[in-house]
Amino acid sequence: MQLIKYFLVYILLLFIEKNLLHLISIKDVTPDLILIFVIIISLRENKSKATVIGFIAGLIQDVFATGFFGLSTLTKTIVGFWGAFFQQPKKRYNLSAYASVVSILVIVHEIIFGFIYNLGIHLGFFRLMFQFMLPRALYTLLSALIIYLIFKSMLWKTESILE
């Protein structure tokens, strides 16, 4: 049942990403909603489940993207697995802890993405990082925080003892 819920949420996010995300783009930079989805799943589920969900989420994203095939599959698999190390299925993260974990995972994602993408286009890793990756990472982080503030009670039923 939970997996069906995840799948439906994923389809909704993919639809938003393909049709509506350009409405909130800032200078062509948009947040990576699928990355936020994988991070939240990894914070709720065990390593195996989070890794497989990350893999499938990335693979579907790759199929509908026009860039490097397999790149999102790789980065989302890694984020899903390593995100599950911060797993807290019952207790809810407080905002600052959540922000720290999401920042680490988003930066890891962007570094791997940028590094492999740069192998194909030879733009220069640092230029790619500052011109594209960093703005996208910041926008994704901001979006992840907004999603947390809106949906926190839906995502984690129990209040955190840290709050």
Next chain:
Amino acid sequence: MAFRRNISGYRDYILHAVLVIIALILISSNQNKQIETFKMWMVGVLCLVQDEWNSFQTYFKLKQRNEQLLLENTKLALENSTMYEMRLENERLRELIGFKEKKELQLIAARVIVRGTKSFINGIVMDVGTKDSVAKNMPLVVTNGLVGKIYQVGKNHSIGHLLLDRNFRVSAKIQRSRVKGIVSWESGGFCLLKEVPKRSDVQIGDWVITSGYGEIFPPGIIIGRVINITESPRGLFMNIKVKPAVNFEKLEEVFVVVEKPNQK
């Protein structure tokens, strides 16, 4: 038994390693025919959903669009009559100086179904494919100018690379002075005209057009307008910033140029 217990302790890591290896294999087989076919098949599935969504969106804009088209139609009809006169005059003059008539470009209209929104992977999915005689590397244009080229083709759909793509390059020249260079994306909605030697005759406001020297793009298609020129004291070339003529945000229909320049 002990081995199984040991393995189960590392199950998550093994699973992770296997999936990472699969992902790396996918990355390394980007040009694989089967992967391209699978991807185009999946794009076809997405397009079915997207088509319905687009029709739903278009329904509410029909009235406004109709009025807009009517206005455009009137303008074009007026323009057409003037152009017809000019064409006749041109033909007469060409005959006088013995010029051969260039073949007209053959265009196929395509509807943009999906537009990639990734910040540096700019692509579009169109509703034309091999069944419409569309092939890889065919140029994409609109009335304002160059849009990009076909990147992958399926039976019913194709993916186009836009001018605003990091991997896109096109041989170009300044329309006024015929100075040649290479246009590629710089950042945001702008391009750079590269490899133009210092002190070349380039001015702000000049139109940049395709040169036709490559195998892909016919000559004379508008790319954009020069908006900034700088020269670094050390380099050999000018930095020429170009604003594309096409508004990529409002791309709804494009034309695929079927005929290649070297076929003329």
